[in-house]
Amino acid sequence: xxxxxxxxxxxxxxxxxxxxxxxxxxxxxxxxxxxxxxxxxxxxxxxxxxxxxxxxxxxxxxxxxxxxxxxxxxxxxxxxxxxxxxxxxxxxxxxxxxxxxxxxxxxxxxxxxxxxxxxxxxxxxxxxxxxxxxxxxxxxxxxxxxxxxxxxxxxxxxxxxxxxxxxxxxxxxxxxxxxxxxxxxxxxxxxxxxxxxxxxxxxxxxxxxxxxxxxxxxxxxxxxxxxxxxxxxxxxxxxxxxxxxxxxxxxxxxxxxxxxxxxxxxxxxxxxxxxxxxxxxxxxxxxxxxxxxxxxxxxxxxxxxxxxxxxxxxxxxxxxxxxxxxxxxxxxxxxxxxxxxxxxxxxxxxxxxxxxxxxxxxxxxxxxxxxxxxxxxxxxxxxxxxxxxxxxxxxxxxxxxxxxxxxxxxxxxxxxxxxxxxxxxxxxxxxxxxxxxxxxxxxxxxxxxxxxxxxxxxxxxxxxxxxxxxxxxxxxxxxxxxxxxx
Amino acid sequence: xxxxxxxxxxxxxxxxxxxxxxxxxxxxxxxxxxxxxxxxxxxxxxxxxxxxxxxxxxxxxxxxxxxxxxxxxxxxxxxxxxxxxxxxxxxxxxxxxxx
Numbered sequence: 001x002x003x004x005x006x007x008x009x010x011x012x013x014x015x016x017x018x019x020x021x022x023x024x025x026x027x028x029x030x031x032x033x034x035x036x037x038x039x040x041x042x043x044x045x046x047x048x049x050x051x052x053x054x055x056x057x058x059x060x061x062x063x064x065x066x067x068x069x070x071x072x073x074x075x076x077x078x079x080x081x082x083x084x085x086x087x088x089x090x091x092x093x094x095x096x097x098x099x100x101x102x103x104x105x106x107x108x109x110x111x112x113x114x115x116x117x118x119x120x121x122x123x124x125x126x127x128x129x130x131x132x133x134x135x136x137x138x139x140x141x142x143x144x145x146x147x148x149x150x151x152x153x154x155x156x157x158x159x160x161x162x163x164x165x166x167x168x169x170x171x172x173x174x175x176x177x178x179x180x181x182x183x184x185x186x187x188x189x190x191x192x193x194x195x196x197x198x199x200x201x202x203x204x205x206x207x208x209x210x211x212x213x214x215x216x217x218x219x220x221x222x223x224x225x226x227x228x229x230x231x232x233x234x235x236x237x238x239x240x241x242x243x244x245x246x247x248x249x250x251x252x253x254x255x256x257x258x259x260x261x262x263x264x265x266x267x268x269x270x271x272x273x274x275x276x277x278x279x280x281x282x283x284x285x286x287x288x289x290x291x292x293x294x295x296x297x298x299x300x301x302x303x304x305x306x307x308x309x310x311x312x313x314x315x316x317x318x319x320x321x322x323x324x325x326x327x328x329x330x331x332x333x334x335x336x337x338x339x340x341x342x343x344x345x346x347x348x349x350x351x352x353x354x355x356x357x358x359x360x361x362x363x364x365x366x367x368x369x370x371x372x373x374x375x376x377x378x379x380x381x382x383x384x385x386x387x388x389x390x391x392x393x394x395x396x397x398x399x400x401x402x403x404x405x406x407x408x409x410x411x412x413x414x415x416x417x418x419x420x421x422x423x424x425x426x427x428x429x430x431x432x433x434x435x436x437x438x439x440x441x442x443x444x445x446x447x448x449x450x451x452x453x454x455x456x457x458x459x460x461x462x463x464x465x466x467x468x469x470x471x472x473x474x475x476x477x478x479x480x481x482x483x484x485x486x
Numbered sequence: 487x488x489x490x491x492x493x494x495x496x497x498x499x500x501x502x503x504x505x506x507x508x509x510x511x512x513x514x515x516x517x518x519x520x521x522x523x524x525x526x527x528x529x530x531x532x533x534x535x536x537x538x539x540x541x542x543x544x545x546x547x548x549x550x551x552x553x554x555x556x557x558x559x560x561x562x563x564x565x566x567x568x569x570x571x572x573x574x575x576x577x578x579x580x581x582x583x584x585x
Binding site for chain 2: 091093094096097188189190202203204227229232233234235236237296299301302303305306313317320321322323324325326327331332333334335336337338339340342343346348351352354355356358359362369371372373374375376377378379381413414417427430455456
């Protein structure tokens with residue numbers, strides 16, 4: 001599939017119609033969905049109608065995403081489509097409004113072709129928690145695509161769409177991006193409006209972008225970023241020209257921080273080798289590699305699973321079978337109806353996290369768990385502030401291993417949580433991060449490197465990722481892809 | 487810390503979850519393991535640390551979110567009730583509240 005700038009310019013020049021472009025994307029998505037299960041809904045009619053409007057629009061040559069097919073994780077509201085969050089409890093719901101990010105994509109000429117499968121309420125690292133069956137990894141159908149935004153990652157990896165949106169609460173964009181061999185971008189907390197993103201952990205959630213190149217990810221981030229009066233946590237910080245910045249060279253004296261402690265125990269040997277090689281690639285580009293320490297990073301999973309579950313237990317209290325979605329039958333009283341609805345509507349992982357969150361917030365335990373976790377979160381933020389005095393960006397693996405097999409970790413929640421060891425720190429501290437494909441394992445599975453930057457360093461992340469991708473382009477394609485289906 | 491099945495039952499009540507016997511057993515074991523894992527935080531001295539509250543950056547903290555208190559259009563009853571499992575005469579109907 002062509003890059004976003006190539007696609008929009010061929011549409012602007014009239015060499016290709018938005019309709020043909022969107023039609024081929026939908027066709028490939030329909031053909032491959034049986035094997036990948038990446039989409040929960042494909043909106044053929046609506047998307048083609050929207051493409052026709054673009055073709056007729058006099059401003060199509062000025063719209064930055066004119067006629068670009070985009071897939072959206074099913075926890076982001078798109079008017080006229082479903083929003084299930086991968087859960088039975090939503091019914092599915094049909095939101096009467098667009099998320100701000102969706103409003104902005106549509107205004108830029110983007111065409112939403114469908115809603116992608118995900119772990120229930122974005123809780124999971126393997127997609128095995130979707131109520132509608134897991135997404136399969138297009139590189140190997142016996143393996144997980146990662147989670148929770150696995151459908152969006154698989155759709156981009158298989159070449160069904162050039163870009164997709166997901167949400168990243170503890171790594172749910174970057175981790176599946178690494179496991180599927182695509183770019184995954186999580187911006188600074190407050191960069192993209194959360195209005196219309198179904199809440200999981202409100203102090204951690206950010207919408208993120210999947211694409212095959214940094215240029216394409218920058219093109220999407222460009223239009224969806226910025227202050228929104230519907231979300232008081234969006235910051236009043238100007239949005240730079242990400243696309244222009246991406247092309248700029250890294251300045252002389254650019255420093256990349258590496259924490260040796262994070263390359264130790266628990267890291268797969270092949271991932272370690274790929275990361276060491278990436279470090280050498282940066283060194284060859286003239287980048288100075290400096291040792292940094294994040295002394296509290298080893299506590300990040302513990303902090304995360306207190307804060308994220310506490311916030312989730314509050315956010316998910318709204319699913320009570322009254323105003324929308326599923327309601328259990330035959331409950332004699334209101335309280336019975338709540339309990340029956342929630343028990344039948346939520347899957348095991350969601351219940352587990354609601355209960356853990358309820359426990360850590362309950363009387364007598366608040367100080368010991370929740371308050372303690374918020375204090376260690378403050379220490380972790382300080383670790384990042386200290387590290388960024390010594391370097392421009394930090395480089396880590398995105399995940400400890402390449403894609404694992406279905407069923408391998410599903411009965412061991414703690415082992416599953418440890419997949420997020422490299423990604424949760426960015427959500428706890430609010431810093432932006434990007435996962436970039438950096439090679440294949442001996443079994444032919446993608447490996448991702450992660451770059452983390454200070455607040456509002458999106459441009460720097462794009463530049464550093466682009467510099468890497470220019471000398472080390474990731475050209476391998478998964479076994480299941482749009483061309484193989486055609 | 488070990489979480490007993492009766493603790494799990496109490497938490498489930500607080501969370502409005504009507505869990506089965508099997509779930510109670512499973513969650514007691516799993517949540518005990520997770521709670522034991524997170525208790526490693528006790529090893530960190532946080533006596534002089536101010537807790538981080540929320541996820542805001544300094545720029546986010548400084549962002550002015552006040553707006554004029556003016557009436558703006560809202561969804562309205564018709565749209566708000568469209569997704570309700572049991573709408574009735576412009577209301578959300580629920581099972582009886584008092585037994």
